[in-house]
Amino acid sequence: MKILLFGKNGQVGWELQRSLAPLGELVALDSQDTYLPADFLDPDRLAETVRQVRPDVIVNAAAYTAVDRAESEREAAHRVNALAPGVLAQAAQACGAWIVHYSTDYVFDGSGATPWRETDPTGPLNVYGATKREGEQRVIQACARHLVLRTSWVYAARGGNFARTMLRLAQERDRLSVVDDQCGAPTGASLLADVTAHALRTALERPALAGLYHVASGGETTWHGYARHVLAFAQAQGVALRATPDRVDPVPSSAYPAPARRPANSRLDTRAFAAAFGLTLPEWRTGVDRMLAEILPAPQRASG
Secondary structure (H helix, E strand, C coil): CEEEEECCCCHHHHHHHHHHHHHCEEEEECCCCCCCCCCCCCHHHHHHHHHHHCCCEEEECCCCCCCCHHHCCHHHHHHHHHHHHHHHHHHHHHHCCEEEEEEEHHHCCCCCCCCECCCCCCCCCCHHHHHHHHHHHHHHHHCCCEEEEEECCEECCCCCCHHHHHHHHHHHCCCEEEECCCEECCEEHHHHHHHHHHHHHHHHHCHHHCEEEECCCECCEEHHHHHHHHHHHHHHCCCCCCCCHHHEEEECHHHCCCCCCCCCECCECCHHHHHHHCCCCCEHHHHHHHHHHHHCCHHHCCCC
16 A cells, blocks of 8 residues: 655654554655655645555645734635645545545634534634635545544644743743633644554545544643643653742633634544544543653753
């Protein structure tokens, strides 16, 4: 089996290189590669890459994820998040391949307090969410053999993330203020990559499982709760903090005005995915703790 992966250097793409490798020959690309077209700002050339590689599976982990900047860069966000996935899906259908595509809780309007189901009506609040919704629709319409996976609050040990930011600020400041009116589940890129590989292998054997699914860690928290957990873990590991967990103040989203509105309810109901593929999605703290153990610098840990 040959797998064509786009977005290899992103948070999820990096982990997918590891998780997909045992399934077959992996061709991994990003926009900087020159030997095959992989620039999502030039969607039309992506079909040429698919024709050259002739994959059995296309996995799209590339996306325009600068949520605030998308409000002023609508055309770029639309090309990357909507047009390019549609081109890939058409090319997949033409060569009889599967396509795996990632979407987001931002396709919903964030109302209520109930986890969103796959069948719930969408209503994105910002350009990013609107372009991601269009992208998933284009994939579903163009290719019968699709897995569209909506997820939320993705993080990874590699590169910048919310936890690193909180740790840095807590070492620089005496108090922190963190948003407490947005609720979701921090979801590790490594978890997404692992369940993708499992789901893909299962779907190849059972094509009727093609469809749209929600995939996120179990449980829920707010950004405020997430920050407190990160700092409590670091404190327990002996990291010196000026702003300890009890010095993290809850504030509303309005305290940090941004160009793009964020949904208040990012909870995703993952029961359909778990049942279809026989998986248990672990509670969010499990992955966050593992990531923190990996990123905390050794010299700052308690000795003896």
